[in-house]
Amino acid sequence: MTLRSVTGWLVAVVAAIALTANVVLPRNEASANRPAAKSQESPGRGAPKKRQDSDALYDNVRAVVSHAAVLDNKDRIVDGLPPSVFHIFQDGTERRLLIAGQEDSAARVTLVVDNSRSIANANAVIHVAAVNFATAANPKDEFAVVSFDDQPKTVGEFTSEIADFEKQLPLEAPHGASALWDALYAAVSESSGSSDKSGVVVAFTDGGDNNSRHSVDDVRMLLQKTNVQLYAMMISDEDHRTFGLRHGQRSLANLCEATGGRAAMVYNAQKLSAVTAQLSDEIRRRYTLGYLLDNQDADGRWRKIQVKLDPQPERGKLKVIAQPGYYGLAPQPQSATNPAIH
Numbered sequence: 001m002t003l004r005s006v007t008g009w010l011v012a013v014v015a016a017i018a019l020t021a022n023v024v025l026p027r028n029e030a031s032a033n034r035p036a037a038k039s040q041e042s043p044g045r046g047a048p049k050k051r052q053d054s055d056a057l058y059d060n061v062r063a064v065v066s067h068a069a070v071l072d073n074k075d076r077i078v079d080g081l082p083p084s085v086f087h088i089f090q091d092g093t094e095r096r097l098l099i100a101g102q103e104d105s106a107a108r109v110t111l112v113v114d115n116s117r118s119i120a121n122a123n124a125v126i127h128v129a130a131v132n133f134a135t136a137a138n139p140k141d142e143f144a145v146v147s148f149d150d151q152p153k154t155v156g157e158f159t160s161e162i163a164d165f166e167k168q169l170p171l172e173a174p175h176g177a178s179a180l181w182d183a184l185y186a187a188v189s190e191s192s193g194s195s196d197k198s199g200v201v202v203a204f205t206d207g208g209d210n211n212s213r214h215s216v217d218d219v220r221m222l223l224q225k226t227n228v229q230l231y232a233m234m235i236s237d238e239d240h241r242t243f244g245l246r247h248g249q250r251s252l253a254n255l256c257e258a259t260g261g262r263a264a265m266v267y268n269a270q271k272l273s274a275v276t277a278q279l280s281d282e283i284r285r286r287y288t289l290g291y292l293l294d295n296q297d298a299d300g301r302w303r304k305i306q307v308k309l310d311p312q313p314e315r316g317k318l319k320v321i322a323q324p325g326y327y328g329l330a331p332q333p334q335s336a337t338n339p340a341i342h
Contacts, residue, residue, distance in 0.1 A: 062298065064090075065099065065290040067198060067229065067260065068307050068322035069282050077285050078318055085310040088289050090303050099290030106140035107283065108158060108197040110187040113147045114205035115170040116178040122235045122269040123174050126204045129233070129276040133202065134165050136280040142197065144190055145169055148183035149176035150211045154190065177211035180248070184230070184255075185214045185222060192226035199228035200261075200283060204272075207234045207249035216251045223259050224302070225327055230256045231279055232263040235272060260323035289322075298328050 066088065070078040083100030111130050115123070134143050142158035145168035155168040184203065191199035223230060232252050236245065253263035264279065266272050289307060307322040 062293040063098070063290055064293055064305075064326060065288060066305060066307065066323050067105075067286040067288060068320050069260075069286050070309070071319050071321065072315060073317050073319075077282055078315060079285060081287070081309070081312070085312065086287070086289055087308045087310070088291060089306045089308070090291075092304075095291040097289055097291055099288055101288060102285060103288045104138055104284045105286075105288065106138050106142075106197050107200045108142050108191050108193070109134075109137065109144075109200045109202060110191040111143065111145050112180075112183050112187045112201060112203040112205065113145055113170060114178065114180070114183075114203075115147045115172070115174050116149045116208075117175055118178060118206050118208055119235065120174040122206075122272070125269040125272050126235065127169050129272045130169060130204060131162065131166055132273050133276045133280045134162055136277055136284075138284055146183050146187040146190065148179050149174070151179050152183035152186045154186060158190075178205075178208050179211045179213075180205055180207070180209035180252070181212035181214045181216060181219050184219045188219065188222050188226055188228045188230075191228050199226060201228055201230045202279070203230070203232040203252070205232065205234060205252075206236045206245065207232070207252045208245045209248050210244070216255065220255055220258060223255065224325070227323065227326055228259065229261040229323065230259045231261040231283075232256050233266060233272060233276055233279070234263060235266050235269055238267040258324060260321055262321060293328075300328055302327055 070081060072078055079102060081102075083097065086097060086100045088095055088097055111133070113126060113130060119126070130145075134141075137143075140160065142160055143165040144158045145155050145165070147153050147155065147168075147170040153170075155170075156164070159165055180203075184201065187201045187203075188199075191201050232255075234249055234252065236249065241249075249263075249265070256263040262279070262282075264275050266275055302325055304325045305323060307320045309318055309320060312318055
């Protein structure tokens with residue numbers, strides 16, 4: 001569940017909805033708290049759209065936006081569903097959708113790249129797959145890399161330039177223990193720092209961890225609080241998975257599912273690029289669903305979200321992969337000169 005600034009095609013729906021992390025602040029407060037953009041102009045792939053003055057009209061509107069992928073029974077992406085077939089429920093109560101459509105929206109993507117000893121045989125393939133993923137993504141996406149062995153390493157700033165992104169990928173030979181949970185914690189923190197792009201983390205790893213200070217629960221809580229979606233490409237030898245590795249892979253898959261993301265198990269490293277391309281395509285072809293919040297929604301509690309579809313007999317059985325909920329923020333004090341719009 002992401003909450004961020006959205007204009008463009010939404011103007012025709014609700015004149016526009018400004019969304020940040022769960023409850024939108026008045027403009028003077030939001031501007032003071034908004035992180036400075038790290039991206040640079042990138043003529044080759046397009047620079048992130050700058051905030052327009054007209055966006056200020058919507059800074060007080062409270063809303064929630066969910067990104068959802070729809071797949072058929074063969075895990076193929078389903079396009080072209082009309083808004084009328086979508087239904088969204090918060091804590092069991094259906095809410096009126098103001099936004100429902102397929103949108104290739106820009107994302108702030110952190111790639112987590114395993115460079116520990118256990119991944120040595122797949123290191124070169126991971127490098128190629130990571131570059132292919134970025135190349136196939138939305139040209140306005142921003143990318144950064146967190147690599148890890150026995151500790152995570154944040155290499156550079158977010159960029160939309162493929163050449164600059166590729167320089168962040170680890171060059172040294174894989175070595176050391178694995179601090180996967182620490183790396184994910186760092187990556188989620190990085191991807192959540194944008195007010196106008198959804199946060200996404202994509203992990204390339206075997207799923208093992210033996211050297212982290214953070215726990216799986218630490219990562220899960222941060223994911224829920226930041227609304228970042230997690231995806232994982234788990235590269236592993238099917239015949240040589242230890243109990244500990246299997247446990248780590250299950251934990252990682254559960255984390256992905258809990259954010260509306262997905263985990264893919266890749267037993268043949270040579271197929272990694274094809275699986276990664278499918279994932280990149282899925283992220284670009286997500287549906288965007290949004291509704292306005294009630295005053296009572298801003299209470300700091302976890303809100304369960306469920307997205308349902310009307311039956312589509314001509315398309316067979318469909319499944320929706322969506323974020324399962326969000327944490328509301330405590331109500332913000334209203335400014336006498338800039339009251340909140342409800």
